[in-house]
Amino acid sequence: MTTTAKITANRKNAAKSTGPKDTTSTRFNAIKHGLLAQGITELDSPETFPAFCAKITAELQPVGEIENFLARRIALDMVRLNRAAFLEAEFITAQLNPPETETELGTMELLLAQDATKTVVVDPGLPARISNEAADTLANILTRYETALENRLCRCLNQLERLQRLRQGENIPAPASVDVAIHADGQPLASFGNPSAPAPDTG
Numbered sequence: 001m002t003t004t005a006k007i008t009a010n011r012k013n014a015a016k017s018t019g020p021k022d023t024t025s026t027r028f029n030a031i032k033h034g035l036l037a038q039g040i041t042e043l044d045s046p047e048t049f050p051a052f053c054a055k056i057t058a059e060l061q062p063v064g065e066i067e068n069f070l071a072r073r074i075a076l077d078m079v080r081l082n083r084a085a086f087l088e089a090e091f092i093t094a095q096l097n098p099p100e101t102e103t104e105l106g107t108m109e110l111l112l113a114q115d116a117t118k119t120v121v122v123d124p125g126l127p128a129r130i131s132n133e134a135a136d137t138l139a140n141i142l143t144r145y146e147t148a149l150e151n152r153l154c155r156c157l158n159q160l161e162r163l164q165r166l167r168q169g170e171n172i173p174a175p176a177s178v179d180v181a182i183h184a185d186g187q188p189l190a191s192f193g194n195p196s197a198p199a200p201d202t203g
Contacts, residue, residue: 043086044079052079060160063167070160077153084146091142095134 040046056075062068166172 039076040079041083043083049075049079061164062160063164067160067163070156070163073156074153074160077149077156081146081149081153084142084149088138088142088146091134091138095131 040049053072053075056078057068057071060067060071060074062071162172162175
């Protein structure tokens with residue numbers, strides 16, 4: 001059994017503790033276990049996100065679980081779109097301002113470098129501000145990410161508006177499902193299961 005003296009000693013030792021000295025890994029615990037679970041990161045001003053959600057909710061005026069869920073998705077997608085724009089700007093800035101390095105040569109290396117053939121740039125031309133690889137990353141990753149977010153945001157807005165109009169008694173027709181087929185072989189178009197019409201005689 002724990003004695004009174006041991007309890008007293010434990011209390012004295014606990015009083016000497018000043019808490020964690022390095023909070024690098026713990027200072028975002030509240031965000032990690034709260035907003036991070038909702039998709040909010042350190043790039044998204046997590047301290048202002050609850051107030052932003054409240055503004056979106058007040059503006060959209062959702063009623064019920066489904067409409068409130070769509071309103072939260074709309075707020076989150078808006079934050080993610082801002083994040084995509086920030087990442088794009090940060091990526092381009094990093095490409096335009098690469099790190100500068102300097103190589104220090106020893107005495108023997110300096111002598112060898114002086115005897116080496118030197119290449120003189122006569123006309124530097126007009127190089128691209130960012131490399132082809134960087135432009136490809138920008139177009140194929142960040143732009144597609146942004147487009148996907150915009151499409152999802154529009155779908156949530158449309159669905160929320162539809163639910164609200166239905167709730168208010170409007171007669172909203174059911175959404176139509178349209179299949180689109182793209183033919184790239186140069187053949188005339190035909191309906192499913194039917195042979196294509198012969199190509200017109202141009203002779």
